[in-house]
Amino acid sequence: MNRFSLNQATIKKADLATALRVTAEAGIPAIGLWREPVQEVGLARAADLVRGSGLRVSSLCRGGFFTTPERPERRAALDDNRRALDEAEALGAPTLVLVVGGLPAGSTDLVGARSRVADALAELAPDATARGVQLSIEPLHPMYAADRAVVSTLGQALDLAAPFEPAAVGVVVDTFHVWWDPELAAQVARAGREGRIASYQVCDWVTPIAPDALLSRGIPGDGHIDFTAVTALLRDAGYTGDVECEVFRQEVWDADPAEVARRCAAAYREFVEPVL
Template structure:
């Protein structure tokens, strides 16, 4: 039996079609799954909701919304409209959280400050709708190596600077160990997030070098790298966080492995390096 807070993010078994991903996750003893919009769209939203309900799993989060850094125009309006659809999809599953990836610099731009400002502006367009839908928009800070092409929000502090402009029920943050472990301010920023109830999702995977040729595919099973899961997990739990903890891994070798084996190894890794800190917190 896997830990009750452990969730398998669908990206960890990326090549599994939705029905297979749900089956493998449930068969491995998980209580929760993190879904991605593209496989849901392929299977059909209504059919996907029924599939998950029948499996007995809950949905910990929906990935992903965001990509807000375009300058004003038709493409930016289309992106914001797509995020409204993402909120609807998240709500259809009864999931609490839509993960937002800010987006990188627009083609030809060097205006990092302006790009970050447009992220906040887009969230302002969506926050009320999300809150009315019962969905928290969770801003995910990505490691700075992704700032140009994927996320101009690089630290938990930057994510909180945006989130704190809105009600906590509407906008929170993701604490993802892969992206924030290096930050000298991370423990203080986790405490800051917790003080106002802003931690909408806690995601775990490990960091190991050398970085893959495609830097996106450099995540590892917890325990296979250098991240101190003890300090980060204790910091998150000390805020009162009781939500699901997702393992989200982008790694070609893991994607190429048998899905049930990945699900089992993910649970074993979690039990070895994350779960002991959950037990320690429960004893306090």
């Protein structure tokens, strides 16, 4: 299980200390952190807790949300991303995951929103390099294009990353978001060739879509995704990094976090690890 990581959002109700403990106790060597529970205890204390846990940090979630054109709001978003890079550095997270943001309120200008993502990356890339933290663009499922991320495919994320060094800007491959993509095999291979795969996240697509569409994910094996096929693409693309399990689902959040950590580890062992 040396490449498995539990994303903290999967056990969202646990505070940082509990999340670190149940992850370690499940025999999982790494964790993907979120900014909110880190900020709850303060950055210095969080970094201490992480060091004490013996866990590696696979990523920090999340930066982004920089599609608005309005000047003060946009400055605030970029400054917040710089703080997130500071936090990632302090926590030892190699990458800051970016959810780029949707259409600004009342706007239908998708082309404009996307161009502002490119501009934001150009502003932030030097800051990322200075801190030794990689920005990683996460294409989100197209069902979130209006309200969360105007970056919807891996190919589009790679196009946005192209002007920058791979150490500064990479991409996240999250099965939930990209499994349906007819270009997936070609784009994962390209991401590998270009050295851009910052993180591989596993999470299943469950139907029917939950009434709150954000919570429609499942633990691998509970849904429609062929983890053997997708994981083989990552393996063949030369990816050797961590595999995070990130599940947003009410019944998972409501369960005992230690039990969830064990279930995720078991799913990883069954569906993902044999292919790596």
